[in-house]
Amino acid sequence: MKANVRTSLTDLVPPLVALVLAGVVSSVIVLLTGESPLRIAHVMLSGSVGGAGSIAGTLEEATPLIFTGLCVAIAMRAGLFNIGGEGQLVVGAFVAAWIGYRVGGLDPALHVALCIALAGAAGALWALIPGLLKARFGAHEVINTIMLNYIAFILTNYLIGLPYFRKPGQIPQTEDVLASALLPRMTFLYKYTRLNLGFVLAVVCALLVFILLRKTGLGFEIRSVGYNPLASRAAGISVVRSTLMAMAIGGFLAGMAGSERVLGVHRHFISPFPFGYGFAGIAVALLGRNRPLGVVVAALFFGALANGGAQVDIATTVPRELVTVIQAIVIIFVACEYPIRHLVLRRRGAET
Amino acid sequence: MDFILEIRDVTKTFPGTVANDDVSLNVRRGEVHALVGENGAGKTTLMNILYGLVRPDSGRIVLRGADLPLKQGFLGTDYGIGMIHQHFMLIREFTVLENIILGAEPTRGPVLDRAGARRKVEDLIARYGIEVDLERKVRDLSVGEAQRVEMLKVLYRNADIIIMDEPTGVLTPQEACGLFATMRGLVADGRTVIFITHKLGEVMDVSDTVTVMRHGRVVGDMPVGETDVARLAELMVGRRLDAPPRRSGSSFGAPVLRVDHVRLEARPGVKPLEDVCLEVREGEVLGLCGVEGNGQFELFEILIGLRRPSAGSVVVRGVDVTRRSPAARREAGLAFIPPDRTTMGLIAEFSLRENLLLGRQGDRRFSRMGFLDGEAIAEETSRLVGEFGIAPPDPDARGYSFSGGNQQKIVVARELARDPEVLVACQPTRGVDIGATRLIHTFILGQADGGKGVLLISADLAEVLSLSDRIGVMYRGAVVGVLDRGDATEEKLGLMMAGVAD
Known part of the structure; x- marks a missing residue:
């Protein structure tokens, strides 16, 4: 147990070093634009954690990232690269909006639960397509998840054009969901926030994924196959089953992200659907080292970057795009984790 | 000088x-x-x-x-x-x-x-x-x-x-x-x-x-x-060694494992296995030797269920398992020591406890409603660690931190914990220190003494000679001959391994 604590502490060092290095490089870039890095840092900090409104905004931005980060992470643990979170999120969002405005007369708790469950199921089915292709034919999941992203965008765009789904008017969107389907907003934190109960759901999901991976036979199989598919097969573990389950669970989580955006934030499906949470989930999983609780922390970090970045755009001459650049720099340094880890460990080795 | x-x-x-x-x-x-x-x-x-x-x-x-x-x-x-x-x-x-x-x-x-x-x-x-x-x-x-x-x-x-x-x-x-x-x-x-x-x-x-x-x-x-x-x-x-274990049994029962005319065509024209027939009886160690690359590894893959043969069948106690999954074969009474413990035998990143559980995580003894039973697993871990002398006995130590000999003991412990009818061991002591080798040999012989069947595939002639009751030789994808232990000498086997039939 002690050894475990020590290894997880050592695990924390490389991402932290990566973040510090990213901060240094970002400061240089800010300097080049003629702004003061300290001022930008101040604006970003106060915009992301300075006060109830900022914190609520950060949590709101983090919510879908927790879901999509978990989606990528669980696939990674099974040795799969699920780049399809975006598409799985979009089909989930569409289904949530549809059930949200079309099915009436339900108790609110039941209505919300139904919307989320069906959105998750839609995401899971969407993810199972590449999962099946991989398990049955060995078709590479990277290609197929990417392709299914496009199919999801175009399919929902087509459907939203049909009179059955489309709200009359110029904008291709559905009707707003009924009040019974809305995820309650956490206005006790901040009056105008869009932060909603979906955040709590996301954290609960992270805990559930943690329990799944650590405490269940299925989680054992997923981790086993992710580490060494050959030894797993030889030991009698079904790689097909773990592949399908990891894709389906991931897809379900991405679908939930879509439902959170619709039921808690936008209240309808619109095409094109706000873009990027699915892809950002890859970076979140990477920074969170594919661990459920690490994903929560990483999602909060990226949420803070996004939220603080909006303030930078408003309050300084630095364009918001710079925040995207900073995010990218963070990702690059996190991806460079191996050399950083190597340096850290070598220092340690020299000490002993 | x-x-x-x-x-x-x-x-x-x-x-x-x-x-x-x-x-x-x-x-x-x-x-x-x-x-x-x-x-x-x-x-x-x-x-x-x-x-x-x-x-x-x-x-x-x-x-x-x-x-x-x-x-x-x-x-x-x-x-x-x-x-x-x-x-x-x-x-x-x-x-x-x-x-x-x-x-x-x-x-x-x-x-x-x-x-x-x-x-x-x-x-x-x-x-x-x-x-x-x-x-x-x-x-x-x-x-x-x-x-x-x-x-x-x-x-x-x-x-x-x-x-x-x-x-x-x-x-x-x-x-x-x-x-x-x-x-x-x-x-x-x-x-x-x-x-x-x-x-x-x-x-x-x-x-x-x-x-x-x-x-x-x-x-x-x-x-x-x-x-x-x-x-x-x-x-x-660093210490005096006991005499190496030797096979002493002589009474054999009914056949428990039969390999019947197994062929494998990997690609058109490439036939790692031409026609393999074998029979292992209760209480018997059948050794199978040969220079590496003459089909032993492919035969093992077919036996464990990682590969389907192009023709032929594998029968365990009368049950045809040719088309069954690795898990179903273990149900049928087979157990396996793979030729390469680091890629096939265990999972380097898994702890000792997890490696001993590998493949048995769905077993009713260790899982309730899909949740792993930590207590039962801990008990099983300490039982196997003691019985097989795995060192260090730390259930949280990762697979890669063990020496080759102890890694192999982990694999052997896990596989024998199922109390199999037939043990298929492929290169069970390659790269393993002498102490662990002796122990593993003792466990293999223990299986046969307990009336179980053992198929020992090994390129180590000394190992095959000291453990087997009968010895088959593989050459170019076929078993070119089976000798009784009494008739087998290193020289005779060597000639057969080189394809020079007598």
Whole structure:
């Protein structure tokens, strides 16, 4: 147990070093634009954690990232690269909006639960397509998840054009969901926030994924196959089953992200659907080292970057795009984790 | 005294272990110097230091009277040191000649001087009697031939100190004899051979001097004439060894495993298995030997269920399992020790506890409603750790942190915990220290003594001879003969392994 604590502490060092290095490089870039890095840092900090409104905004931005980060992470643990979170999120969002405005007369708790469950199921089915292709034919999941992203965008765009789904008017969107389907907003934190109960759901999901991976036979199989598919097969573990389950669970989580955006934030499906949470989930999983609780922390970090970045755009001459650049720099340094880890460990080795 | 090579007080630590602890070693010009020790004794690290792949923390190496510059970028090849690795470093699609000259191509202007190169290689072939066809592609060579190509590569680069890392593991006894003759020829010609091995019989046969290492230290250094196999084994292990276990049973029951006309066509025209028939009976150890690459590995893959045969069947106690999954085969009573524990036997990142559970996570004993039962698993872990002497007994230690012998004990413990009807063991003691080997052999024999069947697939003739009741020989994808233990001799088996039927 002690050894475990020590290894997880050592695990924390490389991402932290990566973040510090990213901060240094970002400061240089800010300097080049003629702004003061300290001022930008101040604006970003106060915009992301300075006060109830900022914190609520950060949590709101983090919510879908927790879901999509978990989606990528669980696939990674099974040795799969699920780049399809975006598409799985979009089909989930569409289904949530549809059930949200079309099915009436339900108790609110039941209505919300139904919307989320069906959105998750839609995401899971969407993810199972590449999962099946991989398990049955060995078709590479990277290609197929990417392709299914496009199919999801175009399919929902087509459907939203049909009179059955489309709200009359110029904008291709559905009707707003009924009040019974809305995820309650956490206005006790901040009056105008869009932060909603979906955040709590996301954290609960992270805990559930943690329990799944650590405490269940299925989680054992997923981790086993992710580490060494050959030894797993030889030991009698079904790689097909773990592949399908990891894709389906991931897809379900991405679908939930879509439902959170619709039921808690936008209240309808619109095409094109706000873009990027699915892809950002890859970076979140990477920074969170594919661990459920690490994903929560990483999602909060990226949420803070996004939220603080909006303030930078408003309050300084630095364009918001710079925040995207900073995010990218963070990702690059996190991806460079191996050399950083190597340096850290070598220092340690020299000490002993 | 004419030492061509003096290693003085070399120390090398890796995080957590001292691989070489103040090692000194003197090698005379023109001798075969054997370096023996169990896995992890530090032989390979020492040779990698000499070859320039690893930098020592301290110490000197004096070569031909001058200090070697042991700094970054130093390479043994520049100083006439050549190394023949256990795993060949050849390009399969190139011809033998191309492989030999690769990286040291002779040129005339910008043009490759093939004819000049060929003349030089042919000289070497004639001088040392190393027979190999220069125009064949490496992918068409046998393992023994590929090793001769490695040898020519080293000689072509004018190495006069030749390090051979466990060269006989992949050879038939006859091929090994040929290699020893070549080694004697090299030293007669003034070259020096450093011969890494853990087969002590070979040391006695071919070397002049032997150095024994244990736990990173040199524990013995003597002319071969002044020692014997028993004394060397004791030095290597650090204690007196009991006599190796031997098969003593003789009453066999009904067949428990039948392999019936199994064929495998991997690609059109490539047939790793031509026609394999076997039968293992209750209480019997059937040994299956052969030079590596004659279909043993493919047969194992078919038995464990990683591969489907093109034809034929595998029957366990009357149940046809040919089309069943690995899990279903275990249900039917099979258990498996895979040939490579690091890629196939266990999961390096998993803890000891998880590795002992691997494949049994759905078992009703260890799982309730899909949730793992931590208490039952902990109990099973400590039971197996005690019974099989796995060290260190830390359930949280990761698979990769165990020594080869203990990794293999983990695999054996997990597989025997199912109380199988038939154990299929493939290379169960390859790269395993003597102590663990004895233990694993005892467990294998225990299975047979308990009335269970054992199929032992191994390239180690001594192992097969000491454990088996009957011995089959595989050659080019078929079982070319099965001998009773009483009729089998190393020589007879060697001829069959080489495809010379009697």
